[in-house]
Each structure stands twice: as C-alpha cells, then as structure tokens.
Amino acid sequence: MKPGRLKQILLLTDGCSNHGEDPVVVAALARNQGVTVNVIGVLDDRQNSKPQGLDEVESIAEAGGGVSQIVYQKSLSQTVQMVTRQAMTQTIQGVVNKELQEILGKDQTIEELPPEQRGEVVEVVDELGESCDLEVLVLVDTSASMHHKLPTVKEALFDLSLSLNARSGSNQFSVFAFPDPKKTITKMVNWTPELGELHGIFSKLNSGGYTPTGPALKEALYAFAEKPLSDRMKDGEDPYEETGF
C-alpha cells in the first residue's frame, strides 16, 4: 500500500459557538471533502467543572470523523499530539477497512479478523502512520476567554511539530485564528513543514463577544483548497484522494 496524504483541521476552543452556521454541519461537510476535524476543548487549570456548551466539542469531531478531547491547559501539549495521532490512525484504519471489505465482503472490519491476521493489518496501519504525508490546519479560537491560554497553545503547537517531525512522512502545518471581523479567520502562519518558535503570533488580536465556530471552520476548509498548486499536483496521483480520505 502506498502512503497517502492525510488532511486534518485541529480546532482549539474553550467555548460554545454562538454565531453563524452550525459547526457540526460544516464538520460533516469537511469530512466529505476528505478533511478530518479534530477538536480540543481547553479548560482553565483552575476550572473544576466542565462548562456548559463544551459538549459541542464532541459533536463537531464526531461529525468531522475526528477525535475530541477536553483538557486542562497544562495537559494541552500531550493532548494535541495524541489527538492528531489518534485521528491519523483512525483515518488510515477506515481506509484499510474499506479495502478489506472490497476483498472479503461487506461488514468485514479489522476487529473481525482472526488475531493472527489482525496483527498483520495493525502493523500495516502503523507503518502507514509513520510514512504518510500529513497536512494539519490549526484553527485557534482567540476570543477573549482564550487570551491567557494562548502561550500554552503556542507551546503545544511547537510540541506537535516536534512529535510529527520525528516521523518519516512529510508534514505541513498552518495556523489560523478566529474571529476576525472581516475575513472570519486570520492566517497566522502560512503552510510550513515546521512550527518552530512562534514569535509574535497571536499578538494582534480582535476579540468581539462572539464565537463563529461554524463559519471559521468553513473558511478553514477553503484555506485547504487554496493550497499552492504544486502540492495539489502531487496529490493527483494519490490513491487515497479517490477513496475520499
């Protein structure tokens, strides 16, 4: 099997969307376009109960075929890389299951294979996770309540790049922030193979009292489509593109 190219949006937020279209619907749309949506809800370290509205986090990720997690700030780094990894494995497994079904018939999944063969398939999935190319668009909610969490977010993104760049497959990252009064989302970091020291990002922020998560996700999806042409040409030969990754 040839390693493919996985596309993910990673949404970091701490609240409930209250503006524009339903983020769950947009996430489902993204999934259809071959983009997985992962969501991390970031709690204050002092917060001791799950605030209302964060259930949305789970629904968005579910619709987007991704992984969700609600965490305290201090575990953000480890969670960001874990969620990204899990989602990669999940997507690859989905593709492998599809192929299994083509060979072995409907309803055949990895779980239903005898342990011996399951072990071999898992090895293949692991290999693909190591060698596939990955594009992660990070979408950060920078509304007022997130402001003091942004240094931790920066650190977590640096850490994510550290984890993923240990793989043999290539990586592309970009970072967007929302809300932005004019364009809904603002590009913070253009597509880059490494999220090094993120100096100065998140310094100029517009924070209104609204959280347009749905529209922001939609813009992020467009941003994926607007990737430089050279990248997209390579994608043309990618077998996974056709299977609707």
Added chain:
Amino acid sequence: MKKRAFDITPGSCLAGKWNGHTYTIIKKLGSGACGIVFLCRSSQGDTYALKVGEDSSRMMMEVNMLKKFSKVQGAKLGPSFVDVDDWVSPDRKTHPFYVMEYIDGVPLKHFLKGKSKEWVGIIAIQLLSDLENLHNEGYVFGDLKTDNLLIGNSRVRWIDVGGVTATGRAIKEYTEFYDRGYWGRGSRKAEPTYDLFAVTMILLEMSYPKRFEKGNHPEKTLEAKLSASPLLKPYRKIIQQCWMGKIQDAAEMKNKFSSILLKRSGKRSSSRMQKRLTTQESDNVELAALSLMAGVVFGVSIFSFWI
C-alpha cells in the same frame, strides 16, 4: 478507557473465541489507559497475567511487541507472550484480550523504601543492560517510566511494551516527565539515547517522588534538581553527560554506573552503610537488605569482569 460495560469478577471464566483456551480469573492486578490486567489460571493450572481491552488495534500492537521479544534469546525483555484471543461477554460484545507471563513483583516506588542508596545504581545498571539488549534488537522502549517497572527477585522487569518502537521511527507514546522533547533535550525520534534520557528521569524521580514541572527554563530546572539531590550525587556526572548527549549507548552508560558502584564498594565505611532512604527499618530487615545488597554488588562486579 471510556466504557466498561462488562463485569469480570474473580472466579469468572473467559473463553477465547478463536483458540478456545479458557482462563479462570483470580484477581485484578491493575488497570491502565487501555485495559484491565487480571491474574488468571489456565486450564493446565499455570498462572498468567491477562489483559482485556477495548481498542483492538492497540492491543494487537502490544501483542506484536510481546511476540517479538518472546523470541529474543537469552535476556527476557518484557513479559513473555502466551495467547491472544477475543472474549464474547454475556451482552454479546467482543473484547480483545491477551495472556502473558505474570510478573510477581513490587512497583519500583515501593521497592526502594528502606533500601540502601546503592540500589539506585543497581537499578540503573539492570535497566541499562535490558535496554542494551533491546537496542541491539533494533528497538527503543519509548514510554519508559517508573510506573512500567516491577521488581521481582531483586531484578527490575518492565511491563507494558505498548510504546516500543523500531529504531528511527517516531516515538508514538511518551509521558512528559520522562520525555527528552518535553525538556528541550532532543527529538522524539526513536533512538537509543531517547531511552537513556528516560533512565536519568527515573533516577531523578527516586529523589523527587512527586516529580516536578519544567518551569520557564527547563534545562536550568533539571540542573538545579540534580544538584540538590544527595541521593544522586555519586551519579551526577554520568547524568549530566547523558543530558549533554555525550553518552551514545546503554552499554557505555552501564559501565559508567558499574565503575562508580565498584569504587564505592571498596572503601565503604560503616557510617555510609547506615544511610537509608528511610530510617524506620527493623534490624532484621536491615541485615537482610545488607546481605542481599552485598550479593548484588558482588554480582555486579562479576558482571563487569565479563564485559
């Protein structure tokens, strides 16, 4: 684990769907991020550890690793593999499980209580010689941490091989405190030196059981904690060398620890012998610990003549 709809109590019997072997549950040994581990008895009457989980892929990864290392000659790397199967619970859900060697031991944390300081070095040497074997096989342990270590028969054994990674790949699973990436001391590529760093953190944790966070200056924090630890004073230089990337492999680091321990054993004074990690020990236990330790130090010296 998210949902645990099934109920496995002592005395219940798990039958494998594919291989047909049955296991009687004796008691729960512990639970982890991806499963529960039970002590069990096979129909032949042998005692094993049995892990039931939900995430079948992750369970299979662990099985793949256990199988690999059951084949490694000589040294035992991790519990040996026995069986893998699915169990269908009364509510007709399928749960993957696997069976492995039961390691009858105490967690490292408890083991060290009341032991003489030399045990710090001895544990390091034991760990490093296991790592040496693992690295020679082309693997890196990855998620090496105190929680994954049991001491049985005065020998450290590791459990949970879920993080074992082929050399050169990316580390998939780690715990921040033991991760050199977290401390700004290197990449998350599976290299022998990744495990060596984790060993130094296991040693630091012996001094600081509650661990500590990295703060704004991770490198300074590490240095300060190391300098402030009397327990690690003899090994300070080795640990610093490891952090600076001056130690390339487990064998080299092991030899450094051996030579420190041997040097000390020659001119040990009685007052030094009295320094315990904790002091509430009965004379009997102390005597036993002393003779045991003498044996181990002796064993270590024989060992180092071998190499």
